[in-house]
Amino acid sequence: MDSLLNVNPGLMIWTIVNFLIFLFLLVKFGAKPISNSLKAREEHIEKNIKDAEKLNQEAQKLVAEMQQKLKDAQNEMMNIVQKGKQQAEELLRRAQEDAEKIRKEKIEEANREINRSKEAALFELRKEVASLVIYATEKLLNEKLDEQKHIEIINSYIDKIPKN
Template sequence: MDLLSPNAGTIFWTVVTFVLLLLILKKFAWGPILKGLEDRENRIKSAVYQAEHDQKEAEKHLEEQKRIIGEANKESVKLLNDSKETAEHTRKEIVEQARSEAERMLERAKQEIDLSKEAAIADVKKYAVDISLLAAQKVVGETLSEKQQINLIEKYINELSQTT
């Protein structure tokens, strides 16, 4: 039981050894330990600062990307609307051109019909004149002078015009 009871000499040498160990540790180990802890603390602070800085930069980039996407969306909507307006304008122009072309073709057809009608009437008049001259020559039995032919032709043309 001697080993378990406190002895003043053992306590003294234990305290002296502990104090010497503390002094030796303070002189040789405590500085490097504290320096290591400070370095570690500085690295952690730096890493936290860098992480916060990187997070702020990422948020800035995210906001910038959102802004760019928003502008791109606005621009695409504007381009789409402009394209629709241009297409509608082009469609209207094409329809108007087709309408005016159809009107021109219709007018040209009417003119051709009128010309054909006038040509047909002229042909009928000429044919009627020729028949009238032949009939007159047979009735009269002789050839008419040019003046007589003109008078006779005008007479028959007037009669023919009145009947049509």
């Protein structure tokens, strides 16, 4: 066991020579493949970073486009709502105008009907008054009037009746 802990100069020299040969062989035959492998790995990582940056830019571009489309859709929706409000207001205004027109027409028709009824009543009243006047006149005069005289008396009394 002691022999393992003791330093043996011959063994140490062979160990150093073996290590130097190993380093020489490693540098001679292993440096290029390791370097190429590291370079390929570095290029692969750089390519992945560039691809990720490109994808990130495309994603940002798509986000901007989608935000613009959303904004345009909101503007279009607001325009549609505004047009709908304007059309509803126009429809309401037209309905009010039509209702007012119909109301005026109904009032005018009622006034015409009232005037017709008034004139018919006045005509009937004049006829009745004329008949009463003739009857009273006949009673007063105790005689029958001829047709011509009869018409003259009626017309004179009708002219005296107010036309309201």
